[in-house]
Amino acid sequence: MTTPDGPPVPGSGDAALRAAAERANSTRERNVPQWPDLPIPNDTANLREGANLHDALLPLLPLIGVWRGEGEVVYPTIEAQHFSQQVVFAHDGRPFVYYESRAWLVDADGKVIRPAAREVGWWRPQPDDKIELLLAHPTGIIEIFYGENRTQTSWELATDVVMRTESAKEVNGAKRLYGLVNNGDLAYVEERAMMGQPLQPHTSAYLRRVAG
Structure with missing residues (x-):
């Protein structure tokens, strides 16, 4: 998730800033769906719109x-698979971030095979x-x-803590590392301990901003 070590390239920072600005021009007007008749603040994934970001969320x-x-998914108990994914980080002005991820399996040509993993949740920064x-x-x-x-x-x-229903597969633990890379793209890696296997790499992805 980091760029290779090496001496800085003159002007590379300026180029990165220009690329980020150009990308922002294509995403700055986009947001998650809004509901004009909702009597409370809409979720927003665009810092230019909606409720002000709560101070507690500045780290996020x-x-x-x-x-x-x-x-890509790699794991001893799973056949290697490629996937595409959409991830949403949004807020409504309160001190938590709404998170949603949807993935779909794709073949070598990028053609959709079928829907895959989904997850929803909340990021909650604390005073410490x-x-x-x-x-x-x-x-x-x-x-x-x-x-x-x-x-x-x-x-x-x-x-x-990991909790599972009686019908769920065995999952015992996970680690995740998220980071902005290159010109502000988002990459992450996840390790999982499941199905009798120790903690080890499971998924990784490289994501580009499409709204906000």
Whole structure:
């Protein structure tokens, strides 16, 4: 999730800023669906619209938006698979971030095979700079993560509690690392301990901002 080590390239920072500005021009007018007749603030994934961002969410400010891209699943008990994914980080002015992820399997040509993993949850920054993350999966899994900012643009979390229904597959723990890379794109890697396997790499993805 980091660029290769090496000496800085003169002018590369300026180029990155220009690229980020150009990308912002195509996403700045986009947002999650709004409901004009809702009597309370809409969720917004665009910092230019809707409720003001709560001060407690400043550590998560770079995540706010809608992101879309591609990733890969690798695990001893699963055949390697490629997927596309959309991730939403939104807020309504209160001190938590609404999170939603939807993925779909794709073939080598990018053609959609079928819908895949989904998850929803809440990122909850705390006064001691810790981050609580609650996630629910339609496979019968509920997870509670704790973590923190590693830098202003990277976040690391690990499960403290994993609960599952009687019909759910065995999952015992997970770790996640999110970070902004290159010109402000979002990448993440996840490790999982499940199906009798120790904690090890499970999924990774590279996402680009499409709204916000």
